[in-house]
Amino acid sequence: MPTSIRRLLCCLGLRDDCRQVLAHSLCLAQALGAELHVLHAVKALSDDVMHTLKANIRQRKTLETLMEQRLDQAQQRLDDFLEEFWESPLGELPSPDLIQKKVVVEGYPASEIIRYATRHDCDMIIMATNKRGFTASYAGKVTKGVIKRASIPVVVVPPV
Numbered sequence: 001m002p003t004s005i006r007r008l009l010c011c012l013g014l015r016d017d018c019r020q021v022l023a024h025s026l027c028l029a030q031a032l033g034a035e036l037h038v039l040h041a042v043k044a045l046s047d048d049v050m051h052t053l054k055a056n057i058r059q060r061k062t063l064e065t066l067m068e069q070r071l072d073q074a075q076q077r078l079d080d081f082l083e084e085f086w087e088s089p090l091g092e093l094p095s096p097d098l099i100q101k102k103v104v105v106e107g108y109p110a111s112e113i114i115r116y117a118t119r120h121d122c123d124m125i126i127m128a129t130n131k132r133g134f135t136a137s138y139a140g141k142v143t144k145g146v147i148k149r150a151s152i153p154v155v156v157v158p159p160v
Contacts, residue, residue, distance in 0.1 A: 078104055
């Protein structure tokens with residue numbers, strides 16, 4: 001068990017509830033003097049979709065370019081989200097310089113979050129519940145998957 005928290009992983013699904021997740025992550029990083037990594041996990045395309053694409057796009061280079069563009073667009077969405085976040089009136093927020101890395105990964109989100117946290121020696125994961133309403137459980141599918149697989153603390157930020 002780590003005696004200090006040096007590196008935080010903030011996972012954003014780029015929904016409205018992610019503003020709170022990012023705000024809490026920044027405040028926690030500042031209070032602990034920790035690095036903050038921001039991660040957006042893009043769900044991988046299903047096998048059926050990939051087979052269809054491969055059957056209809058015969059040129060391998062074209063298909064690779066399309067897949068790269070998909071990740072580039074996700075990275076742009078993350079950058080836009082962060083830019084919009086800093087322009088929003090959320091009170092006194094810590095400096096954006098606390099964010100050490102902004103990363104987009106592709107795959108099953110819960111697995112990719114755990115993989116990133118392990119590879120980068122993160123000490124804590126911070127993410128949204130991704131559920132709303134009275135009948136909803138405390139966490140969505142990805143959040144539950146991360147909690148189930150994590151060997152480090154996972155902070156789940158509820159919607160406001």
